[in-house]
């Protein structure tokens with residue numbers, strides 16, 4: 001392989017947006033996907049790293065106030081060095097890279113070193129933070145001017161470069177970042193120079209994320225309110241009459257699950273589908289994968305059954321993971337969908353059926369509503385004579401035997417294809433566990449009995465007041481076996497069914 005020369009190296013200085021993973025530009029996403037190395041800060045949502053290549057190197061350089069994992073100088077050196085090595089380096093910075101982000105300094109270092117770089121602007125917390133709190137930074141009736149300043153400098157020290165007299169007199173809206181620690185000094189200086197104490201003011205912390213919280217007060221009272229409530233950084237401060245618009249357009253915090261912290265215990269690969277739906281409703285989600293899907297112990301045996309799939313009258317799928325594993329094997333063995341033959345296909349529920357349909361295959365049988373093994377057996381009994389028919393059941397190692405027992409008793413010949421096994425997720429969940437312990441949770445979701453069993457194996461106590469949501473009766477049985485009280489059980493045993501049940505529960 002030809003060795004890359006330094007001329008192929010490039011550093012993208014990318015604004016990663018304020019936190020909501022959707023607030024990343026398309027160009028930013030492309031830069032993440034192209035990167036050999038991802039260098040990222042404290043305020044960058046680590047979810048964005050998922051857009052990166054699996055083998056991309058990931059370097060966390062920190063920079064939380066007072067806790068600099070690497071100094072700015074070390075960061076500059078690092079990105080220059082990596083880019084000179086010929087790598088594609090994507091440097092992710094919170095919000096916009098040049099708004100109090102030292103992006104210009106990093107760009108200057110790269111320029112001086114003679115390496116290629118690009119600046120990719122991002123959505124700044126200075127504008128998006130207030131917007132997610134229902135506060136527009138300009139408004140035809142309140143403000144035609146916006147002043148953004150840093151709260152990092154101590155206004156009472158003589159070396160500050162900020163002129164509070166001019167700031168206080170500025171028309172329109174004022175926004176400042178990094179100001180929670182010095183909120184009293186900053187608001188004090190503004191008032192000392194003539195700003196009215198009754199000017200509306202808000203602080204938005206962890207803006208655009210599930211953890212967003214907004215504190216509304218006035219210039220004169222906010223410092224006291226910060227003390228009383230223990231309000232902490234990081235937050236955007238916004239001062240001006242625009243704050244009153246929040247009464248009418250506070251959209252983000254008015255969503256049904258806003259303020260609810262919900263734990264998702266599915267596999268890392270599958271968590272996203274559930275998490276996204278909860279997040280869309282406003283929940284703060286902690287992903288704590290308790291299980292992982294692995295190849296079956298007898299992979300060869302599974303392969304032989306898949307190879308023979310066209311010999312069967314029916315193929316029965318009882319989980320989305322089973323469909324995935326089946327077709328992964330099928331695609332290794334065949335390169336023609338017709339090799340499936342004329343086998344008819346039965347699915348346990350809509351999630352499983354969706355996976356089959358994604359292959360452009362029709363589902364011939366599915367329960368109308370009970371999306372459990374018993375429901376599928378019922379559907380067979382109601383519609384099909386399966387006497388002497390050959391059935392290939394694609395299942396997990398630990399799946400209950402209901403399908404096999406019942407279909408056999410109807411006269412069918414059932415072969416069990418063990419497609420995968422569910423094992424404990426061993427990858428470290430330290431961050432999720434720490435959040436669970438420190439911040440607590442309002443609800444924990446279980447989407448299969450194996451998530452219940454493996455959660456209990458972790459030996460983690462449920463936080464106080466944390467309620468339990470179950471996807472359906474089989475999962476609920478596992479919970480009941482362990483004396484875990486169920487607050488919510490889905491009516492329809494699917495992910496959307498579970499989300500709907502949770503929404504209804506909290507609407508009460």
Ligand code: SAH
Nearest residue numbers: 095096101124125177178206207234235236
């Ligand atoms: N370049 C960034 C700002 C970096 S300075 C941007 O354009 O957003 C860091 C400060 O930004 C924090 O102290 C805080 O004031 C603000 N900030 C960044 N992300 C934030 C968020 N999600 N919620 C609230 N404040 C945030």
